[in-house]
Every structure is written in structure tokens, then in C-alpha cells.
Amino acid sequence: MASAPLTSAPAGERAYADVRDRILSGELAGGDLISEGEVAARLGISRTPVREAFLRLQAEGFMKLYPKRGALIVPIARSEARDVIEARELVEAHAARVVTGDAARTTALVAQLRQNLELQRSTVRDGDLGAYAAADADFHSTIVQAGGNELIIRFYESLRARQVRMIATSVPGAVAESVIAQHEALLAAIDARDADRFAALLHDHLSEVHEVLIR
Amino acid sequence: MASAPLTSAPAGERAYADVRDRILSGELAGGDLISEGEVAARLGISRTPVREAFLRLQAEGFMKLYPKRGALIVPIARSEARDVIEARELVEAHAARVVTGDAARTTALVAQLRQNLELQRSTVRDGDLGAYAAADADFHSTIVQAGGNELIIRFYESLRARQVRMIATSVPGAVAESVIAQHEALLAAIDARDADRFAALLHDHLSEVHEVLIR
DNA sequence: GGCCTCCATCATAGATACAAGTCGTGGCTA
DNA sequence: TAGCCACGACTTGTATCTATGATGGAGGCC
Numbered sequence: 018m019a020s021a022p023l024t025s026a027p028a029g030e031r032a033y034a035d036v037r038d039r040i041l042s043g044e045l046a047g048g049d050l051i052s053e054g055e056v057a058a059r060l061g062i063s064r065t066p067v068r069e070a071f072l073r074l075q076a077e078g079f080m081k082l083y084p085k086r087g088a089l090i091v092p093i094a095r096s097e098a099r100d101v102i103e104a105r106e107l108v109e110a111h112a113a114r115v116v117t118g119d120a121a122r123t124t125a126l127v128a129q130l131r132q133n134l135e136l137q138r139s140t141v142r143d144g145d146l147g148a149y150a151a152a153d154a155d156f157h158s159t160i161v162q163a164g165g166n167e168l169i170i171r172f173y174e175s176l177r178a179r180q181v182r183m184i185a186t187s188v189p190g191a192v193a194e195s196v197i198a199q200h201e202a203l204l205a206a207i208d209a210r211d212a213d214r215f216a217a218l219l220h221d222h223l224s225e226v227h228e229v230l231i232r
Numbered sequence: 233m234a235s236a237p238l239t240s241a242p243a244g245e246r247a248y249a250d251v252r253d254r255i256l257s258g259e260l261a262g263g264d265l266i267s268e269g270e271v272a273a274r275l276g277i278s279r280t281p282v283r284e285a286f287l288r289l290q291a292e293g294f295m296k297l298y299p300k301r302g303a304l305i306v307p308i309a310r311s312e313a314r315d316v317i318e319a320r321e322l323v324e325a326h327a328a329r330v331v332t333g334d335a336a337r338t339t340a341l342v343a344q345l346r347q348n349l350e351l352q353r354s355t356v357r358d359g360d361l362g363a364y365a366a367a368d369a370d371f372h373s374t375i376v377q378a379g380g381n382e383l384i385i386r387f388y389e390s391l392r393a394r395q396v397r398m399i400a401t402s403v404p405g406a407v408a409e410s411v412i413a414q415h416e417a418l419l420a421a422i423d424a425r426d427a428d429r430f431a432a433l434l435h436d437h438l439s440e441v442h443e444v445l446i447r
Numbered sequence: 448g449g450c451c452t453c454c455a456t457c458a459t460a461g462a463t464a465c466a467a468g469t470c471g472t473g474g475c476t477a
Numbered sequence: 478t479a480g481c482c483a484c485g486a487c488t489t490g491t492a493t494c495t496a497t498g499a500t501g502g503a504g505g506c507c
Contacts, residue, residue, distance in 0.1 A: 027299075028491065052458060063492045065280075068459085072284055076291040078386070084242075085459050085498045100381045107326050107384075166315045168394070169322075171293070172387045179383070243461065267488060278462045283489090300468045300489050 029066035032056060036070055040079050040090060041182045047092030077175065079182075093183060098230040101180050102223050108173050109157060110219055112164030114212040123210055126163040130204045133159060137200065141193045149193055156200055160207075183230050192229075199225075244281035247271060251285055255294050255305060256397045262307025292390065294397075308398060313445040316395050317438050323388050324372060325434055327379030329427040338425055341378040345419045348374060352415065356408045364408055371415055375422075398445050414440075 026034075036056060039045045053064045053071060060067075071088050074080040081089045094100075116122045133156045140149040154177055161173045199222045206215035241249075251271060254260045268279045268286060275282075286303050289295040296304045309315075331337045348371050355364040369392055376388045414437045421430035 054458075064459090065491055065493090069283075069287055072287055073291060076288055082459090083499095085457090086500085087458065094382070096380075096382070100383045103381055104383050104387075107322065111322050165311075166318055167309065167311070168315045168319050168391065172319075176383065269488075279489090280461055280463090284460095297489090300487095301470090302488065 027066070028060075028062040029069040032060060032062065032067045033070035033073055035060060036074060037079070040074070041178065043182070045090050047090050049090040050087045051090065052087050077178070097179065098183055098227060101176055101183070102227045102230070104176055105157070105173070105180075106216075106219055106223050108164075108169055108176070109160055110212070110216040112161045112166075112169070113207055113215040113219075115165070116160070116163045117207060117210040117212045117215070120210070122163060123207060126160065127204065127208045129159050129163075130156065130200075130207065134197070134200055134204060137193075137197050141197065146193075153196065153200075180230075196222075196225075242281070243275075243277040244284040247275060247277065247282045248285035248288055250275060251289060252294065255289070256393065258397070260305050262305050264305040265302045266305065267302050292393070312394065313398055313442060316391055316398070317442045317445070319391055320372070320388070320395075321431075321434055321438050323379075323384055323391070324375055325427070325431040327376045327381075327384070328422055328430045328434075330380070331375070331378045332422060332425040332427045332430070335425070337378060338422060341375065342419065342423045344374050344378075345371065345415075345422065349412070349415055349419060352408075352412050356412065361408075368411065368415075395445075411437075411440075 036045070036051075045051065053067045056067045056070070057064045071080060071082060075082050075088075079091060081091050083089060116126050133152060137149060137152045137156065140146075140152055158173065158177070162170055164170070199218065202218050203215060203222065206212075206218055251260070251266075260266065268282045271282045271285070272279045286295060286297060290297050290303075294306060296306050298304060331341050348367060352364060352367045352371065355361075355367055373388065373392070377385055379385070414433070417433050418430060418437065421427075421433055
């Protein structure tokens, strides 16, 4: 991993990753106008693969392409934080309801979540906030995936990306402890196959996240 | 409007519409392999806009692109009908719950739905099945839109497209009468601001649709 | 001074050209 | 005859080139 495979990935992929990362990190802010040529020059490739990347990003709702004008980084709507949280709550609670309706699936999910929770604790101990954030995301994704609905799973992944963009800044490590405690409570609710309690806990849990987002 | 603006639409858009329509209509079936050059020749355009279309279709989950190999029309998964119906039920019931929590929004939605229902009846009277199908889709979309969550609305639209592909054949006019009666019942539940009843009715309603899909 | 027009500039849309990878086929060899 | 290898047809990936539309500012007109 010493020398990154700078030219190994397809140019279109590199362009996509570059622009997407810059949008998610906030380097490219909502309202910014960016041109294909600009990115092409930056990465030393032609405009064709950049165009592909722009189209993908438009499909994902991160950009809006104006013919002959340029590409606008879609500003984050004021309501977006609310929309993301609402959708996450809906999807996660539903998945939990589906899984807890079946004893075997519940057992399998609980095992996965226990393992993930252990990972969360160790990343916090190590002070690795990046790894912790990933584990946190996995915790929730695991629940949704257990729901088994491919379409909903795909939708959920797109929600995570949007949320990352809104945060765009690390969550202070101090809150991790309390978040982990909430995750434990969520896990306990699933283990008890109590979908209603899970939904209520999730609502509180995500409300806190929402507070952070609209701070 | 005499001569259709055959070349007025952007080439990329035409390529997208052509391939998408052929997938949704079943002309291009799951498992088929198709190449950029093929579509380009068919439409008399270059590969560039066709490439755009393929990327969009891949993002929407209708195609899978294999480097240097070709584009595969993604087969309809056996579980897809179930997934679509489950997701629709989740989303529509949620929207109804949100709207009925507010008297003013409920009133506004009811007015819209009444108007749509009138349209459904008239299209059936006229025997225009295409227009009826559109009105039916609008009925459900209207409810979701009233929920006001942009992300969920977008997700819902993608679900409709997938469902169209699965049907790929007109619903016999005979069932329209009974479906309209169900729509009336759904509307009544919203009017009564009874989200639970709406959810129950919707479940039955969509179950019937599911029967058709997996016939 | 304010407004309208024209044009230089810039960005995209699409076409074309070229490079490179994949797979099946047919012939050669043992 | 069975197995292997090389070649050719086909496909995508990327670059480059041309045409066209949109914009904004300079300069003239009222």
C-alpha cells in the first residue's frame, strides 16, 4: 500500500470518487459551479470519463447538470436532515419488525450485532474515530440488511451517503460512549423481539443524531 | 404537433428512453446482452449518448455493465415482486400516517384524491386503460407526495418503474372496478384520519396486486 | 445615466478516432 | 483425436474534435 495504484482504477471511477469525496467532505459546497474541464485537468484525464462521473452524481442527487452551463453542486436543503432521519427511522424500524417476527432470523441478527458492538467498543478504546464511525454505520446497515429487501437496502445505503455529507465533520469522541449505550439498548430490544420498543428507542437515538445535524 | 419532433430531444435522452422502454415493456428480457454500438446504430446516433443511457440504467438497477464485455439486462429477481410490494406498503402507509396527523394536510390531500378518483372513473367509462393505469399510479403517488419527504418520494418513483416492468402487460379492465372501490375505501380512511385502517386496507389492496404480479 | 445589442468566451453535446481487453474459433501439434 | 495456441471479431475505455447554445461585458444609442 506504499504507492497507491494511482492509475490502476478506471479513469471514470477515479473522477467519480474524487468529486464525490469532495462533495461529501464539504470541500465542494452546495451552490458551487464546477465544469467538466476543470476536473479533467485536475486529474489529468479527458472530459469523457468526467462526464460519466457527473451523470452518476446527478443520478444520486448530488449534482444538477445545466446544459451548456455547468454542473451545480446541489445545496443541502434545509429539510434534508429531517428527511434523512425520517427515512432512516422508517426503514430501520421496519427491518427490525420483520426480523423479530422470526425467531431464527432474530438470533442470527443478534449475533451479528453483538460482534459489531464489540468492534465499536474497541475502536473507541483505540481512539480511532474513523473506524468507529464505520462500525456505527455498519450496526445500522446490518439491521436493514437483515430485513432482506434488496430495494430497501439500496435505498438505505443512499441515505447513509447523504448523511455523511451533512455531517462532514467528525463526531466528537465524547458522545461515542453514550451512542454505544443506545446501541446496546437497541440490540436488547431486538433480542427481546420487541419491535415496538426498538422503534421507540430508535426514534430517540436518531433524534439525537438529528440534533447534531441541525446544530 | 403534426410531425413529432423526432430529433428535438437530446440524443442521450432518446437513447435512455428507448432502452428503458424496451426493458420495461419486456422486449429486452432479463439475461439479454446488449452493446452500445447496437443501440447507437438502431437510433442513428453515436455511442457517446448511448453510453450515458447505459450508465443511468445501471444506476437505476436495470442493467449491469461488464467491462469490455457488454451490458446485461438484469433479470428480475424472484423476490422482486415481494420486495416492491413490501416497500410500497411501507412508504405509502407511512405517508398516510404523517398526513393524517395534521388536519389541514389531510383536507388538502383528500381533495386531491377525490379529484383523481373521479378521473379514474371516467377513464374506465371511456375504456382507456392506459389513462386508467396512469391515474391509478397517480393516486398512490399523490399520497406519498403529501408525506413531503423528498427522499422517500424519489425512492417511491423508482419502485413504480420496477413494478411497471414486472407487469409488462395490461391489467384486464375487469378488475378496474374493484380496484376503484378499494381506492375509495383508502380515501375514506384518510378522510377519517385513521392511519391504522388505511394501513390495513392498503395491505389488502397491494396483496391483490401482488397476486397479479406473481400469477 | 440607463438600456439594449452584439460578440468574444466558455461550457456542454455529440461524433469520431484510436487503444486495449475478452472470448470463441480454427488450425497446428503431439 | 485431444489439447493448446494464436488470431480475429467484437466490445468497451478514453481521447480528441466539431458544432451549438448560453452568458456576460463592452460599446453604442436614446
